[in-house]
Amino acid sequence: MASRFMVDFTPLKESREFRLLFGGQVISMLGNQLTTVAIPYQVFTLTHSSLQVGLISLAQLIPLIAGSLVGGAMGDVYDRRKLLLFSALASSVTAGGLALNAASPHPSLIVLYLVSALAAGLMGFANPSRNAAIPMLVKPSQLLAAYSFNQVGFQLAIIIGPAFAGLLLAKAGLAWTYALDGASFLITIVTLILLRPLLPTPGAMKPGLGSLVEGFRYLRGRQILQGVYLLDLDAMIFGMPRALFPAMAAYVFHGGTTTLGALYSAPGIGALLGALTTGWVEGIHRRGRAVVIAVVGWGVAITLFGFSSILWISLILLAIAGWADVISAVLRNTILQSSIPDSFRSRLSSFQMAVVQGGPRVGDLEAGAVASVSTTEISVVSGGVACVIGAVVLAKALPGFWREGLAKRESPNSDPPSS
Template sequence: MPGEKRRLSSRRQAEAHPLRKVLAVDDNPLEPHPLIPERPRWSHRLRGLTMDLTPLRTSREYRLLWLGSGISYIGTQLTFVAIPYQVYRITGSTLAVGLTALFELVPLLLLSLVGGAVADAVDRRKLLLVTDSLLALNSLILALHATGDNPKVWILYALAAVNAGLYAMGSPGLRSATPHLLPPEQLVAAAALTGSVQNLGAVAGPMIAGTLIAVIGLPWTYGLDLLTYLVSIVFIFLIAPIPPLPDSNRVSARSVLDGIRFLKGRHVLQGSFVVDINAMVFGMPTALFPAFALERYGGGPEIVGFLYAAPSAGALLAALLSGWTGKIRRQGLAVYIAVLSWGGSLVAFGLSATLLLGLVFLAIAGAADEISAIFRNAILQTAAPKHMQGRLSGLELAVVASGPSLGDLEAGVVASATSIGFAVVSGGFLCIAGVGVIALLMPQFARYDARNPTP
């Protein structure tokens, strides 16, 4: 029949799309689960876009871990906003607020590698229980300190540093626990699920925090963060133990360095780190958002908030529509394409004359960054051996923590010497050029196939 022929022709054209061949799209990467009923025909068309919830359906342990970490992450965003706000209220100095980030960055960089070595050597469940309990105690101290008549800035700096240090110690254990709970073919979907809750927290957390600070005050805002940690502890307690592998090394300076030395000659894992550093250093313009809001868009603080929220909103949308990512086998190449899209979107943002266009391009950039993160996490969790995943997750955290700070520095220096528009546009082009250089130096990363994972 003519209608049937048209449908078959459209399907053949879609299957013959050159990008599908380049990325090695797998139309049926997973066998249907016997407990998951067949979806009606109309929903099959949406399955390729909507988020894959298979990890939540099939693994009780992962479901508990995802819920607990997601709830505590949203609470963390409350403190992320409350500490700088309290510092500014005490001092009235933007420099004092900026120093908060410095006090947080140092323990993040120093302890993330240590936390990775600890994660490989101990029961990850116990590690998360200890770090979450100490983070809850830190939130309690912040709440009690906020009730005083004369709160001290140095105490806030110290507590912010402790908060960051505990996060650095626990995060590698959290990041590297997933491969112990799920089969390899579900790791891409798990990365998208993790990204969805983190981006939801990044979008909603600051807005909720601002409202809470205005309505119930700082002490109770810190108290709600404490409550989220208590809920997280309950969920993690219900998880079965995640013991280290029998041949795991004890925590030592040598075991920490072994994680760095392991990368030697392993171009796929090196590429996943280097391409992210390239994207963050040359393409991260968040330090210029206030200037864009005031000088280009003629707005105030509310416009700054929109600019900060736009990338996270785009990333959240990308995570919610990430069902197709599980079909991609050439995941390294997909990362390159995503980072090129990130750089191109930032070039367009730098050239945008209206706020609406600027927000759209920032949202696209955030979506591209989320797709890159999904595939990079899947590569790390699949290609790296399990006895090294904690240390490599710690190294990844160090990259993630330092990259945006270096990007803000690069953007600020270039903008002060030229203009804010030139700083963003040139950074986007340098990011694109960096991908080309990395692709030439590390062709193995583009050839990485998820069905034959090699580091």
């Protein structure tokens, strides 16, 4: 019974290549989480504005999406391992730039905007190749377990990284926090060097605007794939209040950097528990329906979080939200990767990565803007309610996604686009 409940360890046991990719990714994400906390903390320290925290996140959106689209188009044609190596090398340089700016007597807000935007573009560039590489390294029957482990690594980083960042910011300062992020990429580079080449299936269109248009055309009428993207956008734009965490730590919970780190870590704790116990998810037949329910659960938990002014209750609610989110993420990734041919895999993964990474940044702006004209609490609550309403609307508008199940998987031949 326990084996059916816990995540399946088979991909890690059987695939050396998956172990290398997974290990390098965990180290990189741990470092990235240090910067994820440090940037809004530094902006809020310099400006005392939640709107500015949202704006710097928005400034990362366009390069993030552009990098993701370019990386996706290239990942369907070129060796995905080489693309990941390039991104890791360049990202170590941007982390060093953030450290030098933070160490200067008068840190520049403009430099912070520009370098963080470049770093976001590089992260977007790497993500499609990394996500599309997983089906190349494990058996089809192990895909859900592999993406569950992907989430385990991500959530470990979300838990450990922000908590460690809070301690680093308090004890060592911003410059060392950014510098450690840069050092993490050096370890990732070693694991990528040991990884075998990740050559895509021949036949994809050469990188360019035409190949991206071809990818978007593939989505036309395919409600299952559209639902994967749109439901995540709904949850992240309306239900992600992370831009408000610095203000909430200071003014709602009357804490400092340790409280801030706890707020960032709490969703990851719930998500980690969810990812480690995804064995039961393999028994879900109506996966689209389960995604909708998980997004509604996320929205309800965030709404209740907005009403709470007691830290431990708020952390529990954020953990519940994280649990619901990881169930949604594992199912969405499995639906996506089991529904597309390899010649489109990186491009459609790039669309997914643009959504996953871009949605929260739009959400940062939405949360900061609403808070600037009302209150922090109203911003959180209204966002959670909007997330729930959006999920219900999408379930009605995309009946193909609502009915998605293991018995009928979308493919280029078995499920032609609807008119």
